Amino acid sequence: MTWHLARRTALMNPSSIREILKVTERPGIVSLAGGLPSTDAFPVEAVREASARVLRDTPHAALQYAASEGLPELREWVAAHLRDTGMRVDASQVLITTGSQQGLDLLGKVLVDAGSRVAVEEPTYLGALQAFGVFEPEWTTVPCDGDGPLPDGLASARGARLLYALPNFQNPSGRCISAPRREALVAAAQAIGLPIVEDNPYGELWYDEPPPAPLAALWPEGVVYLGSFSKVLAPGLRLGYVVAPPVLGQKLLQAKQAADLHTPGFNQRIVLDILRTDLLSRHLPAVRALYKTQRDAMAEALRRHLPDGCRWETPRGGMFFWVELPAGTDAAALLPHAVERGVAFVPGNAFFAGAGNPATMRLSFVTSTPDQIDRGVRLLADTLRTRP
Template sequence: MTTWTLARRAQKMNPSVIREILKITEKPGIISFAGGLPSPKTFPVEAFDQASQRVLQNDGAAALQYAASEGFLALREHVAQNLPWEVDPDQVLITTGSQQGLDLVAKILIDSGSRILVETPTYLGALQAFAPMEPVVASVASDAEGPDLNSLSQQMGSGANAARFFYVLPNFQNPTGRTMSEARRAALVEKAAELGLPLIEDNPYGDLWFDTPPPKPLTARNPDGCIYLGSFSKVLAPGLRLGFLVAPKTLYPKLLQAKQAADLHTPGYNQRMVVETLKGGFLERHVPTIRSLYKNQCTAMLQALDTEMQGLGLEWNTPDGGMFLWVRLPDGMNAVELLPKAVDAGVAFVPGAAFYADNADPRTLRLSFVTASVEQIHTGIAALAQAIRTFAKG
């Protein structure tokens, strides 16, 4: 009999809690606020159809051939030209989704036992990407404005045990929906430079603001001290699996080598199709329609929470953009234990504990408002309120 011996890093790999919960939502009649999926209503199918025809007619052979690992030059140029600081296209690496960017960062910056810092809470997918490299993950306390700088200094470590980087999502964070304030961004960049701490800035949601754009990126304030991750998933479509990273020129070659080892290159056909789609200022016309839709759905969820949760002792935030809001249940309640009762009532969410590297708050949960209709939002929040009442009664 053949014996398979798993690598130690494989033992660190765990299934996505969100993906497991999504299986529950496939049951008929379940209203899901669990997934972090963009609304299919925002996918520009007609524009893709036209762009695809042009790519195949005009550049089909090249689009279907192996390609440069760095990515299609025209797409890298587009990324560089549309960032709010000076970027050379040679600093842009096209990735197979921004999730691959996290994987590449982990491979070149983390040794077994390396200390890394994350927000409290943080993106589950980042924790999954970092875990196989066997880091020591330390959580930096956070408030409504972003990371607490005193906590950052305390968690930094020193000497050989100093943190390799701090991973942050400044805009409409997943899972909380919070946005880092201008004052906190300026202070964080200054403190990180003082500590010699690199920042990994993940910004998949930054274009999804409702009324006012967020402050300028951390990377724009100290380009040599940051790696910046972006995505086309939230403004075009996630099925394309197109993301990018922008890195200091000293780091870029190693990230490129990690990319070459992972998948050679991101599909050239997809890259060319996006370049064709983006011509003529497409995003300037398309993204405002996404913002309008998501703002309307977010408003509906906030109104439903105000109406249905009266007297139940819940707390929640008011996002300025993005796809999520963050809820805290009353003392003594546990979101993991609440979930089955919610599913029985016809609604699903993601318990917040999955988003903590340590010391999880069991009362927290994440709600996504972008894939449910306004009617479904009101029905689902009413069902959630009923489940909470049932749970409270024991």
């Protein structure tokens, strides 16, 4: 039997990160590769208790089909939470999704045609490249510095369907866009009529001070905002949300209905129960304290062990360090040698829509202890010094 695959399947490639994660399952490997939150940060007991309450109080509703938009009470909570950040949002604009990754897929279906242009930061989130890539866009890369996309660089994105940006502790670079740069970026986007998709999975993971107000607070009608409970509660719940201007809401809802009808109602009720207990306000400081300790451990290990010619900035939040290696280094070619020594990382080329920079790597710090981080960075440094 011959199955004739759709043309778009040629654009579907396995996630390089997921492939690397298979390697890290070997005993003794220190993984600085994954983008996973720490299991030590999961509120297991709170989820267990919330599940029991949901099954006790609303068992039939929890196990029945649910509204495609999401639970009204959960949408109200999201809207109120975002209003505290400066956004002007009504619950009717909130669409609950099966993880914020689904939000990217829905936006691709609604906004991206084959051959249309999509602008991204350089580097950018690999999952966004995968989500939008199946819709066959032409990529436009926006030049960036340590403060994020350069407003003058948006000129190259004139006519693009959207600019995809992660303002807070970006994956993979870890950078956080300052308030003045956000204002300049929004002004530049407004001047050329360039819509923005603002992805914010890491905004609550700040270790020194909270990030500035979202881009969506500066331009409500021109920004679609994505959020997630994966990093603040647990990714296994698969719960995210999209906040869109009303003009997009109906089409996103229709795309959601066609994709999976609705996000699991049981999971929504569990999260809503947890939110009503105000656990999040008590849980997040503990998560931040845990991750800050690990971040500081990696900053110290990089300072102590990496050879001259390596450059990095210590992130003020999030989960990642972005390391620029000495000129001429190929991180992808280096990876197998590092794994032989017992450490894994993600080569940076995976995060570029264009030619990329082979002399870069992303290091994650949240799933390793300080001792493991120190050992992993030391092994990485040894690999760099003895690379072929």
